[in-house]
Amino acid sequence: MSVEETLVLIKPDGVARNLTGEILRRIEAKGYTLVDLKLVQPERALLAEHYAEHEGKPFFEPLVEFMLSGPVVAARVAGNRVIEGFRAMAGVSDPTIAAAGTIRGDLGRDWGEKVQKNLVHGSDSAESAERELALWFA
Ligand code: RTP
Numbered sequence: 001m002s003v004e005e006t007l008v009l010i011k012p013d014g015v016a017r018n019l020t021g022e023i024l025r026r027i028e029a030k031g032y033t034l035v036d037l038k039l040v041q042p043e044r045a046l047l048a049e050h051y052a053e054h055e056g057k058p059f060f061e062p063l064v065e066f067m068l069s070g071p072v073v074a075a076r077v078a079g080n081r082v083i084e085g086f087r088a089m090a091g092v093s094d095p096t097i098a099a100a101g102t103i104r105g106d107l108g109r110d111w112g113e114k115v116q117k118n119l120v121h122g123s124d125s126a127e128s129a130e131r132e133l134a135l136w137f138a
């Protein structure tokens with residue numbers, strides 16, 4: 001067993017579309033544990049830190065604006081190999097090609113020209129998880 005913790009965000013599109021329960025249900029049904037959970041209206045500074053690796057890319061500003069457009073659910077989720085496991089549950093970034101059975105594949109809509117409404121975020125490595133959990137659950 002390799003019990004890890006990851007940061008899951010339900011992005012503004014997921015909250016606005018009333019998919020919070022469905023997404024948390026999938027996380028719990030998989031056997032992962034919700035260690036901490038909150039509904040937050042993130043500030044720009046937090047999002048700039050969170051997405052620091054994308055600063056300067058053409059989608060950075062639209063992405064931050066999108067993430068500011070409404071409340072976000074932040075969850076500290078624990079489980080055996082949950083970092084990679086949740087990324088697999090989420091599916092690839094583009095919901096139009098994400099596999100059936102994944103959150104983005106089953107529930108995601110268009111991959112817009114600028115703003116990517118793909119419902120969820122999951123930390124992509126142990127280092128990212130540690131950094132992002134410290135930001136969102138300071
Ligand atoms: P996330 O970090 O949100 O879990 O998503 P990810 O790893 O699948 O995608 P990443 O490459 O880290 O990008 C973060 C978010 O930025 C938006 N994005 N837009 N080419 C584009 O226009 C583009 N690429 C990425 C998406 O919302 C993506 O989830």
Ligand code: MG
Pocket residue numbers: 124
């Ligand atoms: Mg990412």
